[in-house]
Amino acid sequence: MNEKGNLSINSENFLPIIKKWLYTDKDIFVRELVSNACDAVTKLQKLVLMGQAEVAENDKFEIRVVLNQDLQTLQIIDNGIGMTADEIKKYINQIAFSGATDFLAKFQEKAEQENEIIGHFGLGFYSAFMVADQVEIDTLSYQTGAEGAKWICQGGIDYEMDGGTRETRGTTITLHLGEDGKEFLEESTLYAALQKYCSFMPVPIFVEIIKEPTEEEKAAAKKESNTLHVSAEEAQTLTKEDALEKLEAKNAEESQEPKPLNDTTPLWQKQPKDCTDEEYKAFYHKVFFDMNDPLFWIHLNMDYPFRLKGILFFPKLVEHMDVVAGEIKLYSNQVYIADNIKEVVPEFLLLLKGVLDCPDMPLNVSRSALQNDGYVEKMNTYITKKVADKLTQLFKNERTTYESFWDDIGIFIKYGCMREEKFYDKVKDALLLKTTDNAYETLGEYLEKNKEKHENKLFFVSDENLQAQYIRLFKEQGLEAVILSTSIDKPFVSFLEYKNSGVKLQRIDADITDTLQKKEDTEKSEAKKQADEFTNTRMETLFRSLLHNDSLKVTVEALKAVNISAMLLLSESSRRMMEMMEA
Ligand code: ADP
Ligand code: MG
Numbered sequence: 001m002n003e004k005g006n007l008s009i010n011s012e013n014f015l016p017i018i019k020k021w022l023y024t025d026k027d028i029f030v031r032e033l034v035s036n037a038c039d040a041v042t043k044l045q046k047l048v049l050m051g052q053a054e055v056a057e058n059d060k061f062e063i064r065v066v067l068n069q070d071l072q073t074l075q076i077i078d079n080g081i082g083m084t085a086d087e088i089k090k091y092i093n094q095i096a097f098s099g100a101t102d103f104l105a106k107f108q109e110k111a112e113q114e115n116e117i118i119g120h121f122g123l124g125f126y127s128a129f130m131v132a133d134q135v136e137i138d139t140l141s142y143q144t145g146a147e148g149a150k151w152i153c154q155g156g157i158d159y160e161m162d163g164g165t166r167e168t169r170g171t172t173i174t175l176h177l178g179e180d181g182k183e184f185l186e187e188s189t190l191y192a193a194l195q196k197y198c199s200f201m202p203v204p205i206f207v208e209i210i211k212e213p214t215e216e217e218k219a220a221a222k223k224e225s226n227t228l229h230v231s232a233e234e235a236q237t238l239t240k241e242d243a244l245e246k247l248e249a250k251n252a253e254e255s256q257e258p259k260p261l262n263d264t265t266p267l268w269q270k271q272p273k274d275c276t277d278e279e280y281k282a283f284y285h286k287v288f289f290d291m292n293d294p295l296f297w298i299h300l301n302m303d304y305p306f307r308l309k310g311i312l313f314f315p316k317l318v319e320h321m322d323v324v325a326g327e328i329k330l331y332s333n334q335v336y337i338a339d340n341i342k343e344v345v346p347e348f349l350l351l352l353k354g355v356l357d358c359p360d361m362p363l364n365v366s367r368s369a370l371q372n373d374g375y376v377e378k379m380n381t382y383i384t385k386k387v388a389d390k391l392t393q394l395f396k397n398e399r400t401t402y403e404s405f406w407d408d409i410g411i412f413i414k415y416g417c418m419r420e421e422k423f424y425d426k427v428k429d430a431l432l433l434k435t436t437d438n439a440y441e442t443l444g445e446y447l448e449k450n451k452e453k454h455e456n457k458l459f460f461v462s463d464e465n466l467q468a469q470y471i472r473l474f475k476e477q478g479l480e481a482v483i484l485s486t487s488i489d490k491p492f493v494s495f496l497e498y499k500n501s502g503v504k505l506q507r508i509d510a511d512i513t514d515t516l517q518k519k520e521d522t523e524k525s526e527a528k529k530q531a532d533e534f535t536n537t538r539m540e541t542l543f544r545s546l547l548h549n550d551s552l553k554v555t556v557e558a559l560k561a562v563n564i565s566a567m568l569l570l571s572e573s574s575r576r577m578m579e580m581m582e583a
Helices: 015-021 028-049 085-093 099-118 124-130 179-185 187-198 215-225 232-237 240-254 277-288 347-351 367-371 374-397 399-419 421-430 443-450 468-476 489-499 526-547 572-582
Strands: 002-006 063-068 073-078 132-140 149-153 158-163 170-177 205-210 296-302 308-314 327-332 335-339 353-357 433-435 457-461 504-507
Touching: 028 063, 028 073, 028 124, 028 170, 028 187, 028 335, 063 187, 085 132, 085 149, 085 158, 124 132, 170 179, 179 187, 187 205, 187 335, 277 296, 277 308, 277 353, 296 374, 308 374, 308 399, 327 347, 347 399, 374 399, 374 421, 399 421, 399 433, 399 489, 433 443, 443 457, 457 468, 457 489, 489 504, 504 572
Parallel strands: 063 205, 327 353, 457 504
Antiparallel strands: 002 158, 063 073, 073 170, 132 149, 132 170, 149 158, 296 308, 308 353, 327 335
């Protein structure tokens, strides 16, 4: 059987398009081919479960990725379901059946705008041509009596088919890496791509690098296998028999069963009740390369009405930084898609670290398709609720712990409140304010506590160093201010005011004279009062001429028991106006 034909596709030659399109995400072919291999295994496993296929008891499902640096080939070998020649024709030749058609249709329509997002998602088998000059499929279907089939294509629209060479069930995809794929001959490049996309795929993946060793390498390897490393102490007492035995043990250990590259049962797939704190922490360290422990986490586990699993971690802030760089990794059925896709994940969650597995999400997607997709909307609502629930529970049941987290999680919560109405509504009563005495109070608590001294006013500090004098003044006068000093607090101050009508937020160096305790009039003599009048007028004249502003009002007031000779205040509204102009 030798058959030639051409691929059913409208476009004359779509491969240049694929190459150009995915130029920035070239490594995506690794994900596409290895996930196809996973799919092939999973399909067979399902058939076995349903009693429609049989495999030997000791049959281990696995995927092998073999890089041959001498032949410049990369093979992805699975022992999954395999394909018959007819299936190749149906699933590979008629690209019309695969997601690639949609992809190409989109490309021709509105290439440029959709660019960013679609690049993250697959277009399947044909992405192999991003890196290969020639691609071969050598496959044997699981069905009893099936004949092997082989397919060869050199890009372009022509292919060739023949009998296959596999004697065992499964598929071998061979890529002859071309100019565009040379970098994947590099062991480290290949590993990086495999680790990025395949670390949690559900079938064990083993990597082999084949390379004819140089004479020197051969000699070194031989020497190593005859060398036993022992300490000087040990060497004193070691007999020849002992040494030989140890040497054998060492060589045996080195040729032990290889370990798969991936973790086939990632933590997020387990039931929350089956996971320990230690496991969550270890997972966090490994996936996010963060040596710190996370503060706490939320394990999402939803099956109905849509499937969503994942773990969201609240990280510790990097010291002395008030910006947070989160990282939300998106997966579909344990296949990595991309980081921080804001079309899928509620934007404020991007300040957290976590993994989300959304198996129902369409993989051949464009930005506009996602935006119109009810799935994304539902998922956002669900996650937002889960996060808010966790926070309010902590606030209610473990207030002290919650307070101890506030410096780290406050920025996230404030941002979330401003971005998502729904989120604010749920957590508004758990919003804390840190006072200059290092206490944590809600707005309600603060107002209640201080209502005798000043009603519906919240005083805040925006810079503890610059406003140190004022903080001291406040303390001397028995007043309380809260610290709102991170970059997110500027918009947050206005936001709080907007959400709590009637409450005024005032910076500690703004309109505070009403609130401060003055020297009482009875303490003053008539002569002193006249002197004050005089000072007032003098001061006003002086300031008016200095600032060239004749409508300026200046008052001089004597404060009670305060060790400050003079201070300048700028009204809250004037300052905010100035800040707005600057911004
Ligand atoms: P998708 O995976 O989205 O269906 P692909 O372009 O990746 O699209 O693959 C097209 C089809 O080719 C698959 O649906 C499957 O039927 C078949 N196929 C690809 N790779 C394999 C494989 N390793 N084993 C068996 N079938 C495969
Ligand atoms: Mg696929």
